[in-house]
Amino acid sequence: MLMLPAMARSSCERVIVSADPAYPPLHWYDGKQLRGASIVIITRILTDLGLPYELRYLGPWKRVLYAAKNGNIDVITTLKITPERRSFLIFSELVLNNPVAAFVKKDRPPPFSKWDDLIGLRGGIARGNRFGSVFDEFMDERLNVREADNLETAFNMLLANRFEYVITGYHVGQAYIASANIDDKLIALQPFLIDSQNLFGFAAQSPCIAYLPAINKQLEKLHKEGFIERALAQARADWRKTPIIGKN
Template sequence: MVLCKPGLAEERACKTLTVSGNPEYPPLLWEDSREPEALTGVATALLAEILEPLGVKLEVKSLGSWARVQRHARYGELDMIAGAFITPERTQYMDYLLPPFTQLTVSVWVPKDRVFEYRHWPDLKGKQGGTLINNSFGQGFDSFAEKSLEIVGVRTIEQSFEMALAGRVDYVLYERLQGQVKLQRLGLADEFVALDVPISTEGLFYTFSKKSPCNTFELRERIADRLYTLLNSGRLDSLISEYTARYMSLQP
């Protein structure tokens, strides 16, 4: 297949990039209470710095649940998702931009008074888990979970933690960074512990909808070049510190 340079009409169509993502992902992404239809966080701040010298305007939208965001990308109603793990299903309707902009460790979170021994995935058999609808934790674990585990998907991670406190589920699957930030702001940091052994550690990527008019070889390459430069400069770490502080300063 020959990759051709996009024409002028195609370039004009890419002056604005419509982006969304998982609204339950602080400090990487969350809904901005001051702008109910927008998201804020590390993922979009870094993307804005990538796009600015490229002359592409960033339009960030809050579309509701993570499951709904993925549906919009599937049907081309969204140009890009700011943060997704790779799964076989998602590669059918999204193109992943290299490199991943961060690596995330997924933990088993349990109420402190109901800690159980966990060494590897089979230790979760016979227990009830909770997480977000349509969440993925790597192809290997997803396949194992589908065949062997009972995991309830809900719309917000707060629901999962509340269900664990009420004894309706035994554990919650959620990223370690996001869990620490989320629980601290909810005032539940002393109620939960992340078990030592992680479920997985996966790269988190910016992804283009295959149906987006902005999804061109040239733009993907230019974004990748800027992403490499910013990651190598240590910019991600400073943004994580900045946006963690912003999220923690919000009123519960």
């Protein structure tokens, strides 16, 4: 069956939602469905607003971004703002904070107090990760950073001394460390590299963008109620109990 892109629709009959399938506890794919804190938050909001929705697993993160860029989905939940993403997404208000950290081996942490302290060290990131325009520019121009296929691989390379640090969101890094039972081997350097905000990103051409003001209002309400923090805490517990990322 031919699937028309979201931008071709004249009305928002349902909100098509997708997410990075390997970024727990914010969002992940367990082999059957998308799960995580951001999924709980967006579905709660859409339900409260009486908007039908579909959670759509699309595969790797870059494919999710491509689908939003081409109008095949309505919203990505959640991600950081970058100049490139601004060219095809319209962002919500704050959903949750996701500080970016450099993770290192606990038995050999390098001296660290500022970004420049990472210069000259061998770093790693998961493929496709970006952290905001200011730090991304610094990373690209000043740091020796290589991409690994995914965060699990990057952490294994860190443990094998092929990397000296791995940059990722603090929440996802902590989730992987906990699920792999390597809490005693890896730590996040302090201070955080950046205190990054994660937002919903709506495809700019989606007819569902008309509901963004109402979604922002619901976000404000859920923040005041403490729902966001509770969803994040529950997602951490769920991931630690069943740390599985599935594939079709």
